[in-house]
Amino acid sequence: MHVFVTVGSTRFDALIHRVLSDDVLAALRTRGYSTLVVQCGNSDWDASSFIQEGDDWRHAADDMTIEVWRFKPSLQEEYERADLIISHAGSGTILDVLRLGKSLIVVPNETLLDNHQEELANALEDLGHLKASTISDLPQTIRTLEDTKLMPFPPFNGSRFRELLDEEMGFVAGPGDRG
DSSP states (O other): OEEEEEOTTSOOHHHHHHHTSHHHHHHHHHTTOOEEEEEOTTOOOOOTTSEEETTEEEEEETTEEEEEESOOSOOHHHHHHOSEEEEEOOHHHHHHHHHTTOEEEEEOOTTSSSOHHHHHHHHHHHTTSOEEOOTTTHHHHHHHOOGGGSOOOOOOOHHHHHHHHHHHHTSSOOGGGOO
């Protein structure tokens, strides 16, 4: 089974260090994962135990293959290949993954100035679409994740956006403007 970790275009050293830690790797192995691919962005991490192959770094030990790279033009292929995705709580990443129906653990970046990532993660967790975690709780979140308990994310409804825009622009009466 395959895990993909992404920090998007951000720098999120704490998440990268945590997913490469012994306790997270052990939690992943316990759940049957054998491949871990990490998109680390501009994060700083210790590559000394990895072998560099072009722009990627690889490490194989204890029945798990680990690949780390910084950026690729698209993450779509990685999303599709993954059985589990662990991500920063960026809205674009969350929507891309949920639309694919993938199991998702999000870890808000607490170093950001506001808490919009935490608010989004908690709201979507409350709706049952994903699991939110902290850096310190990540191993436990992985061990207790029950994929079958996550609610499918509703499909995109383009007409809803048009309705909201029409309402905002005054082309139609809003719910509070009736009668």
